[in-house]
Amino acid sequence: MKSEFYDKKKRAHIYRSIYTYKIVTLCVILALNFILAGFFFKNVDLYYIYSDSLTPYYTIVGLRLTIFIASIIIDIYILKRTASLEKRLSALAFLDKLTGLPNRYSCDLLIQGYNDSPKLQNLGFILMQLNNLKDINSGSGHKDGNNLIAEFSSILEDVGNDYGYIGRNGGNEFIVLLEDCDNTKIDMFLMDLTKRIHGYNELYVGAPMEVSYSKVLNSLEHMDKITDVLSLGYRRIHEIPQILS
Incomplete structure (x- = not known):
């Protein structure tokens, strides 16, 4: 791809x-x-x-x-x-039908492209989830939950296009891949995304967005396989998730 x-x-x-x-x-x-x-x-x-x-x-x-x-x-x-x-x-x-983002299959093809690639050395990976999606689905119904996913995806893609590749890796998982990434680049992306989410929440349009994430900078981890980078990101979001605030 x-x-x-x-x-x-x-x-x-x-x-x-x-x-x-x-x-x-x-x-x-x-x-x-x-x-x-x-x-x-x-x-x-x-x-x-x-x-x-x-x-x-x-x-x-x-x-x-x-x-x-x-x-x-x-x-x-x-x-x-x-x-x-x-x-x-x-x-x-x-493409994912609900959000228009690259879907799981598309994400898999993209991820495979980093195997044995020199770009892997300075790759940044972010995994994101909507914290309150489960509560919205059970309390307000899946329609409101899907609306929240669609709104978040629109913001994520709009911000992420200036930084790297965005995808919905199925369900409540959103991935961001940033090439030539350092602490400054990944922090700038998170800051821009946070501003947009705050702006959305301040308008009181539907349910608020509550986003957790994990990040991996391979320039610090020095991993040789893209699967190891992703595995670390998934492990971190389950063990020590960070919150956009």
């Missing part, structure tokens, strides 16, 4: 780029056809010299342009349908 996939803005840009490229290509081909038609009109006498056809030359040109324009319309229609289908397939395969 390329890193561009994990950024929502970059995913949208890729689709727009493909569509724009196709439109520009079709416009160029159309322009070339008009140029060729112009040359044909200027040298129409050659048509009658080398052709025994009784069909008027402008009928030939008009028919050709009609067929070409029809092919453009069909091409654009197919392109739009293909792009729409590709988005749906990508969403089904790699």
Whole structure:
């Protein structure tokens, strides 16, 4: 998986780029056809010299342009349908339906990319959970719980896009992977996220967000396997969870 996939803005840009490229290509081909038609009109006498056809030359040109324009319309229609289908397939395969974040399968593919990678040396890993999600699900219902997950995911992705890769690793688990990470970078991310969560809670929109987390800086731990980094993060959030406050 390329890193561009994990950024929502970059995913949208890729689709727009493909569509724009196709439109520009079709416009160029159309322009070339008009140029060729112009040359044909200027040298129409050659048509009658080398052709025994009784069909008027402008009928030939008009028919050709009609067929070409029809092919453009069909091409654009197919392109739009293909792009729409590709988005749906990508969403089904790699994106979490509720949040739009990379799902567990997508996270696994990303994590595998750090095996035997020099980026692992300075990788930062954060594991997050919503502390009050279980209480909200049992007290207010799963609809309110899902709303809280969706709101938190939106904030997390919006903040995290400037720092690294964000994913929902199933259920109430959210992961953040930061490359070239040190204490300053990871603290800046947590500070920005905390500000956004405080802003959300101050608006009294639905249930408040209560977030716990654990963090691992591999520049301090010096682990050789990404699975060891993740295991340490999971162990810390169960044994000594930290609270965003």
